[in-house]
Amino acid sequence: MSYDLLLAGGEVIDVGGGHVGRLDVGVRGGRIAAVAPALPRHAAREVIDAGGKLITPGLVDLHTHVHPGATYWGIDPDSVAWYSGVTTWIDAGSAGAYAIDSLRAAVSGSQVRVAALLNVSAVGLTAPDGESRELANCDVDLAAATLAANRDLIYGVKVRMDRKTVGENGLEPLRRAITVAEAAGVPVMVHIGVAPPAVDEVLRLLRPGDVVTHCASGLAEGMFDGTSIAPAVAGAHAAGVLFDIGHGSGGFSFDVLEAQLKAGVTPHTISSDLHARCLYGPVFDLPTTMTKLLAVGMPLEEVVAAATVRPARALNLPGGIGTLAVGARADLAVFALEEGAFELVDSHRRGRVADRRLVNEMTYVAGRALPPRLPPHPKPWIPLTGAQREALLERDRRVRELLSAPLIGVDGLAEQYPRSTD
Template identity: 80%
Template sequence: MSADLLLSGGDVVDVGGGHVGRFDIAVRGGRIAAVAPDLPHEAAQEVIDVTGKLVTPGLVDMHTHVHPGATYWGIDPDPIAWYSGVTTWVDAGSAGAYTLDSLRAAARSFRVRTAALLNISSVGLTAADGECRELSNCDIDLATATVAANRDLVVGVKVRMDGKTVGANGLEPLRRALAVASAGGVPVMVHIGVEPPTVDEVLGLLRPGDIVTHCASGLASGMLDGSGLAPAVREAHASGVLFDIGHGSGGFAFDVLEAQLAAGVVPHTISSDLHARCLYGPVFDLPTTMTKLLAVGMTIEQVVAAATVRPAEALGLPDGAGTLAVGAPADLAVFSVEEGDFAVADSHRQRRTAHRRLVNDATYVAGRPLPPRLPEGPRPWIPLTAAQRAALRERDRRVRELLRTPLVDVDGLAEQYPRT
């Protein structure tokens, strides 16, 4: 069997494709050609030894904001993707009906794969909050038509349900989002935050297969009661509502997650909610978020499944996304699993210790490694601590030093045009 690329000897965790163990992975024409032990090396154009490395499907981050230049929150995914293993970025509501075309145009320039959740508000996330305070922005007919006309890009509907966003409109934006989702046969992802409304009011409206993001929020009122996890949270999880981490700037608290885990309420998916305010911390990237789930006792198989096949299935992503099934796009991530004592923090600076962490070594989209990209600096409206600003300056200095130093010394050169 011929192959363009062969990754040899890796410890594969591909729950969706049924490959967990020591396997070789063959790629041909940008797709997975074979996954099996001891595939023949001689027929491959390029063989890469990944012995001792963790190899997974390309990660699927189902809650991100990748509408740069058009929203308060947006970032360019490519400069993060190449060192994080995330090959599919789902934009969670940056664009509404008025701005979806501009998100589509931006996505054409990305090397990574992109899907979108349409904001129920036509204006999307142009500002930091408030998109649903004017109820006329939540136009059911317009949003329904936009979903129907853009099913190659739109895989669900997003609504933020917190007091700053909905104002005096209470649950009505969520009801409208559910109406649009029902018409389009797609799920709703609902952000929970500071009341009103309360968590039990929101969860009571959700259907099996709908997604509650920031599921371990320390800001959302009603997650915990005096005895632990609130009954409404248990009931929603048991009914088939999908719980998504959605870390973000303020959506993840270790104590809430630990109460959920103690009650058997395990998050279905792990997402970063990566955006312009949390890229520099506390989130940084999806592997760091996955490491935080390792710190509270989830296994590597669990966290990889929750960041690959499970989000792909929850959103109905096409073509074998989140798996290494034969014929699926050859989107892969290679990680080192480092052992030690690694301090990690949630959105509220609560600390835990992870004894293993995931560090990305390579990221492939359609069988090709993503090239290095330097990120742009933070936008002027992004709040940063003095320590974050100093770290960014030091990073710039180190990159400059690296690039201004000649790549090799004299002994590393050859005479390209010999004198005759």
């Protein structure tokens, strides 16, 4: 058998495909052709020595916002994907019924795969919050028809349940989201935050397979009393509600997560909630979020599964997404697992130190390496600290300096047009 690409001798963690250990990965025609030890090097057009590196399926980020042209929160996924290893991005409710066509157009040219959760509010996330304060926006029939007409793009329903978003409407937006989801046979992802409503009220309505994102939130009332998690939280977890990290700007606290882990309430999925505010910190990217889970003691294999096959299965994504199963599209990520002492912070500037971190070295989509792509500047409405602004300016300066200097000197050149001599 011949291969277009062979990643040789890496430490593979592919829980969904059943491949864990020191293995080679062969790619042909943009799909996984073989995962096995000692595949023949001579049969490959390109061989990459992955010795000492970690090879995973392309990461699947269950909670992101990637609609930059029409929402407050959206970012360009391609400019982050190439250095983070995320090849499947789930846009979590940026678009409701009014903007789903716009979202489709926005992601149609993306190099990465984008799937969506439909916001139960037709107006979606055009503003920082408040999309469900006017209950008429949460039109069940309109949302159900939109979902039915876009099943190739939409894999679930999103609703934000916090004081700023629902106003005086209490649990009704969630009830409507569940009605829409039940009609289509898809899960609901529910954002929890500052009450009302309280966490136990929200969890009481969720079904097995529904997703509660920001599961380690320090803002959600009724999650954590300072020493232990609430019985309703443990009960929902045991009943099959899927707990998703959804880090974001305000949805992740180390102390809450550690209390959950102590109680056996392990997050099912690890997502970043990457958007235009937290892109510059405290989230930065999904590998940094995964490193935070390593810092509190989750095993590496479980962390990788929670950012690959588990989110793919939570939404019933097709085609072997999140795995290196033979025949699946060859979306891969290559990481260095660096050792040291790495300071990390949660959404409330509380720190932990990790003794290792994941650093992406290459990202492949359909067997092709994603090229570097400079990120756009933040939108004018995104609040940044002085330090963040200075860091962005310094990054621009360093990139300009790197690209404006001659790449190599005379010793690295060949004579491209030799002069003839008599």
